[in-house]
Amino acid sequence: MGELYNENLAWVYDEIYQGFIDYSAEYEFYKYLCNDYNCNRVLEIACGTGNLAKSFTSDFSTYVGLDFSESMLNIAKEKFPAGNFIQGDMRHLNFVKHFDTILITGRSTSYLLNNTDLKKTFKSVHNALEDKGIFIFDCINANLFISYIIKNSSVVHKSTYNKKQFERDSYWVKNKNNNYHLIDWKSTYYQLNDSEKKVLGEDSTLFRVFSIKEITEALQHSGFNILEIKDRETYAFDTNVYICQKK
The missing domain is CATH 3.40.50.150 (Vaccinia Virus protein VP39)
Structure with a gap:
């Protein structure tokens, strides 16, 4: 986690x-x-x-x-x-x-x-x-997700809540563990103010798809x-x- x-x-x-x-x-x-x-x-x-x-x-x-x-x-x-x-x-x-x-x-x-x-x-x-x-x-879903990240190693998701704008930049790759469908995921979180991007924090985690x-x-x-x-x-x-x- x-x-x-x-x-x-x-x-x-x-x-x-x-x-x-x-x-x-x-x-x-x-x-x-x-x-x-x-x-x-x-x-x-x-x-x-x-x-x-x-x-x-x-x-x-x-x-x-x-x-x-x-x-x-x-x-x-x-x-x-x-x-x-x-x-x-x-x-x-x-x-x-x-x-x-x-x-x-x-x-x-x-x-x-x-x-x-x-x-x-x-x-x-x-x-x-x-x-x-x-x-x-x-x-x-492992089959669909792994196929997706092979073609898209990074993705940007934008979010608006309570008059605030956020962005999450994610980078993911299949882990080299051969026993399970494990994914290395790194994300950077931003708050957007006009043209400025303020870094809120970074997260790096390992997760599993099935x-x-x-x-x-x-x-x-x-x-x-x-x-x-x-x-x-x-x-x-x-x-x-x-x-x-x-x-």
């Missing part, structure tokens, strides 16, 4: 991503899936700065937002003081009461860099779900049935959304 989620840059994440992502549409996407499977008690893993939390809290009987980053959670609590936020690791969930639905949002599976962590997470989610509980998460075969095998190993796989485009990545059920 890179610097973007730590104290110095967490506020940049919060503002720039609200220009990248339509969080109202993002919430409606997950709400539709949850309603389709009669979900009521929701755990959102990787809730970040809480951009979905208020909506989930309003519409569902239980909502808990979990994130690994204390800096991100501090912003979430400031924006939505009534929210139920906790710090935790998706690989080691520890809840007394089980949920009927667990989400991993924001393509945060990308930080599960090896199969051990992937299976630990899926097993941890399995243990935190009630019988026949629903597990929904998204992954960056084939459907990799995810399917890990889910089967961890005790899940796949109910649906949806293809979904986002502002920057082609993703697969998995809707699964605990066996």
Whole structure:
């Protein structure tokens, strides 16, 4: 996990991503899936700065937002003081009461860099779900993304939020690790004022993209049935959304 989620840059994440992502549409996407499977008690893993939390809290009987980053959670609590936020690791969930639905949002599976962590997470989610509980998460599609970065080793994304203009310049290359689809990603974040570009910070991270075969095998190993796989485009990545059920 890179610097973007730590104290110095967490506020940049919060503002720039609200220009990248339509969080109202993002919430409606997950709400539709949850309603389709009669979900009521929701755990959102990787809730970040809480951009979905208020909506989930309003519409569902239980909502808990979990994130690994204390800096991100501090912003979430400031924006939505009534929210139920906790710090935790998706690989080691520890809840007394089980949920009927667990989400991993924001393509945060990308930080599960090896199969051990992937299976630990899926097993941890399995243990935190009630019988026949629903597990929904998204992954960056390896085949599409790697083909893209071979042709586009750098890309610029612009964002406008709260009358501020931002820019993210990204540079990515496939990591030389032959066991997994790992990507080296470097980004520089700017705030734009007229013709001036002010550097807000830099981030360098390693993340993982997945084939459907990799995810399917890990889910089967961890005790899940796949109910649906949806293809979904986002502002920057082609993703697969998995809707699964605990066996």
